[in-house]
Amino acid sequence: MTHLYDIVKFGIYALMAFSVLAAILAVTVRNLFHAALCFAAVLIGIAGVFLSLHADFLAMVQILIYVGAVMTLVIFAIMLTERFGDNSSPQNNSLTLAAFGLAIVSLIAFSTISVKTRWPIQENAGALHLSVGELAYALLNTYVLPFEVISVLLITTLIGAVIIAKKDRVS
Amino acid sequence: MIFGTGIIKGMLVTLKAFLASYFKGPHEGGIFTVEYPEKRLAEKERFRNFPFLLYDQTPENLRCVACDICAKECPPKCIYIVRDFDKEGRPLKRPAIFDIDFTVCMNCGICEEACPFDAIFMDHEFEIAGPDRQNKMLYHRDDLLKSNEYFNKIRPTDAGAIDARRREAEEKKKAAAAQAVKAKTTQPQPEPPKT
Amino acid sequence: MAGFLPDWVLVIKSVLISIAAIAFLGPVTMMYLTLLERKVVGRMQNRIGPNRVGKWGLLQPLADGVKMLTKEDIVPTPADPIAHFLAPILIVVPALLVFAVIPFGRGMTAVDLNVGLLFFIAISSTTTLAIFMASWGSRNKFSLLGGMRSVAQMVSYEVPMVLSVVPVILITGSLSTNDIVLAQGGWGGLKWFIFTPWGLLAFIIFYLCGVAECNRSPFDLPEAESEIVAGFHTEYSGMKFALFYMAEFMNSFTISALAATLFLGGWQGPVLPSWLWFFMKTYVLIFIMIWFRGTLPRFRVDQLMNLAWKFLLPLTLINIFVAGFWYFAPNTIVRVLMSAGVLSLSFWGLQKLNQGYAPEKRVYQFGD
Amino acid sequence: MIPLTHYLIFANFLFVIGIFGALVRRNIIGILIALELILNAVNVNFVAFSQNTSPDPATGQIFAFFVIAIAAAEATVGLAIVLALFRVRKTILTDEIHLLKW
Known part of the structure; x- marks a missing residue:
């Protein structure tokens, strides 16, 4: 059975990587409609991560509410406010470099915190459904x-x- | 009127039509489509399609005498007739060329009405297809020829009436001829000429 | 087999078998649903329906399939390539995913999730995203109009659909479709939910919303041929259009299958094998959907919206209340009469309320 | 199966990308999307912690529900404001909306 666990584990890591990539696209893509679609991909990825955490009701609720309703709202808003010609204007302002630096710094900070501290892990951690x-x-x-x-x-x-x-x- | 009853009434109508299509005959609300190539509806007698030339017994004795009336009467002018001449050049009562351009003909049947010699009639055969418009759809005399039996088969009443009328005219002519022959025989000896 | 297979291969094999079964069942049901629809609607209009290709037209779906495959796949130049390309795929994915949760027979549920029903509703709600992509991607005002209409319709009919399912969950106490079918097993397999007053009403509402959810017949405003060419799939041809077509028919199959599972007792039935019961019930419901198509004219947009928000939604809320009362009341005839009385009274009342609806005079912003 | 820290790092990534997006985007809807991203990152953390560390695993998921509900409500109001703004100013690019009163 270990092979199966490895396959599933690899699947989950792939899903996480896919969601992070989609999140990066959602934030940087110039055309707003594509950004919204990438965001929908992130949401479905996160629903997959919830499934891996045995929170399947939450995963279904996430898909139902986020992808079903919130995305519809966002896309309606995009449609109503987008003038065809203007998506060529640069989507990001002068803060890009500063924001990128801040992002990297905070990423490193949060990651070290989350790795270094010894969380009180329960013994039946992943098993309970x-x-x-x-x-x-x-x-x-x-x-x-x-x-x-x-x-x-x-x-x-x-x-x-x-x-x-x-x-x-x-x- | 409760909210859904109108819808239910409408639905029952279509359900009745659906069930009728299985159990009822074509005239009581069932399916009346005739599946064409396999099964056919008999054509009505007066159904008109392209004209054809009539001959009695053998294709030689054509009824058409090339009088050119139908060519003149034809509204879209799709008939072309050239009279036949014998060797000495005397005109014959037969068309040498009798062309009908089926791409122009509109099956109006005026040529049939105009023809005094009962020579041209409208056909029932409509499944006509030609590879190209120019020469294949231009029908010449020999393609147009059809026998009187065929004419009786497709239009029994009209053909019967025409045949009866022709036979009667035949007898009258024969009687007249016989009568003329008798008249000629009864007075073969004219009185001697008075001197 | 040489040696027994290691257990993890067995697991993967069983998964692959169920995937193959569904991948085969989905498109084949879709093909033969198109034929069934054309035959039944034909018979309702006193004509025969396709019977040239194959014995009774049985090969007609193959002919359609080949036609769809060989048709040229035109992509309009102003279209947004990514959205235009992805939309048909993203419409078929939920339509196929949803097959996993439907109990075809006694032990024949592909994936017995304990949140099966919610999985069905969540996945079928993601089709709005694909419709958005199709309508916005093809940069064409007809498809945009069709897209807007169909999303508005799907969102507003999803609310009564989800709420009409709540009484079933309330009574069975579980979201898994298999438990729901097991709960309808009494009286020798005939104790279906539709025979309870709240069940009948919930079934009608669920089924109507299901028909609206797959944009079929009386609710087919989004692809109204007469008004906006073909709605959101105007700019599609060839294989992509076939995918839209397939998704629509698979949705109608799954909606009928779920309605049969929730209210007609899925595979519960006295004598016949379980899967036969399931398919008979589903095909009866599909016949009713086609029957709608053969009879009813198309709804206007405001009638569509009024029906959803002002009639079906309040009815489902009252239905949930009645189902709650049904759950706690003792199992006597009084319970039946009271709940039937409350429901018919509320049906009549709501119908009276909606009767006097005169559309308010339109205010024209620009033209006076 | 998967240790807690991997989930935390995944959530950090999403969180950081969300902040970057919120700071950088010129379009208000882009910022709203980035904000939703941040809320989702928080959700992942909630569920990861509730699954691995808390005695009663339901708490994390319940909080995740509440976060989803509030995020939906926030998105509705945010987009309503965006529509109202667009109707008045014909643009929703943040750096073009810098006048309090017209």
Whole structure:
């Protein structure tokens, strides 16, 4: 069975590399529509990573909400605001070099932190599978308050977004 | 009116048509398509397609006398006739050349009505295809010839009426001829000329 | 076999077998669904439908396939090459992925995920992305219009579809499609959910939204031939168009299969083998979809949206409430009557509410 | 299977790319995409930690749900603002929007 684990492990690392590459493309590609598509690829990659962490309900929710809904929103916004001719203007401003330097520095800093510190790893670390029932139990018992607050927040966002984006009635 | 009943009523109509197509005959709402090459619908008698020339018994005794009336009457002018002459140059009552250009002919049937000698009629045979327009679709006299039996087969009533009329004219002519012959025989001895 | 295979090869072999089965089943069902559709719609219009190629037209799909393959594949010059090229692929991928979760027979589910149903809904919601790419990539106003319409329709019909599935999950207590089918096994395999009041209503709503989800018949506004040529797949020809066509038919198969699984008891049935039951139910539902196509005219955009947001959505919310009551109420006739009463009352009420809908007078911004 | 640190490094990469994108992009929607990237990186961290270190693995995933919900809400409002802005200023490039009042 070890060969199978190796194949699966290699698959996951490939998925991670694919998502990082897609993320880099999503940030640097000039044409915004392609950037949004690369971002969708990153989301699906991350859903795959969630699957590797045995969080399959979360992976499905991620695909459903992010790729299904948020991407639709982003692409609608891109379509409504993109004037055909102007995607030739350089997408990045003068900060590029400074931002790149900051990025590299912070990357190194975070990585050393995450590698150096000894995290309190549980012994049955990767083995436990979480059933949807336990998840629901946690969501509706221990975390019921944030659950209700989130629903209120979503309603207000819904109404707020409609009001902001509504064409004001020509009186 | 409850929300979905209109839709259900419409659906039942199509379901009835769907079931009828399996169990009903062609005239009670079933399928009436005739699958053409294998099965055919009989043509109506007065169905007109391109004209053809008629001959009695043998292709030699053509009914057409090259009177050129049909060529004159033909609206798109697609008939071309040249009279036949015998060796001494005397005109004969036969066409040497009788061409119909099928690409021009519009199957109107005026030539059939105009022909006083019952020589040209509209055919039922419509599956005509030629490799090219110029020479293959220009039908000459021999291609147009068809027998009287064929004419009776495709248009029994018209052919019957025409044959009856011709036979009757035949008898009348024979009777007249016989009568004329008898008249000639009864007075062979004219009185001697008065001196 | 010489020696027994190491166990990891067995695992891979079983995976490959199920992949091969689905890769074979998908396109073949698609081909013969096109033939079934043309025959049935033909029979409804008193004509025969294709019967030239092969015995009863059985080889017609092959002929269509060859035609599609040999057709020239035109890419419009202003088109955005990447989006234009990727769109048909990204539409077929979810259509095929979704086959993994459908229980074809007693033990015949390719991948028995314990989040099977959510997998189905999540994957079928990614097709909006591919439709966006197709409509935006081909830089053509018809396809853009078609793309916008179809995405608006798919998003607004996805909400009632997902909510209409919640009662089934609530009653069976699990998201896995296999458990759902097992839960409908009582009365000798006939205890289907459709025989409960909330099940019937949820089935109708799920099925309607399913038809809208694959842009078929009464909801085929996005590819309305008469209005916007062919919607988002206007600029496609040859093999790419065949992929769109295949995705649409595979979606209609999977939606009918899932509706059969959730409400008609999947492969549960008294005597016949389990997979036969499954395919019979699915094909009955596909026949109904084709029947819709043979009868109903196309919806207007506002009727489409009203139906989804003002009629189906409130109905599903009430349905979830009734299913909750059904779950806790004792198993007596009172429970049936009450839930049936509440549901029919709400159906009638909502229909009355929607009756008086007169579209507000349009305000023209520029033309007075 | 896969040690925790590999997940953390993956999340760091995404996080850093997100920050770089947010700083560098001129188009507001580009910035919104970068922001979503950062939130996703945070999600990966949540789930990785909850799977490997916390006694009750559900906590991480629950927080990931909340992050997804808030990210969706934030994206909606952000794009509504972008549309309103585009309607007024006909452009959504950040360096062209520098006047508070017209």
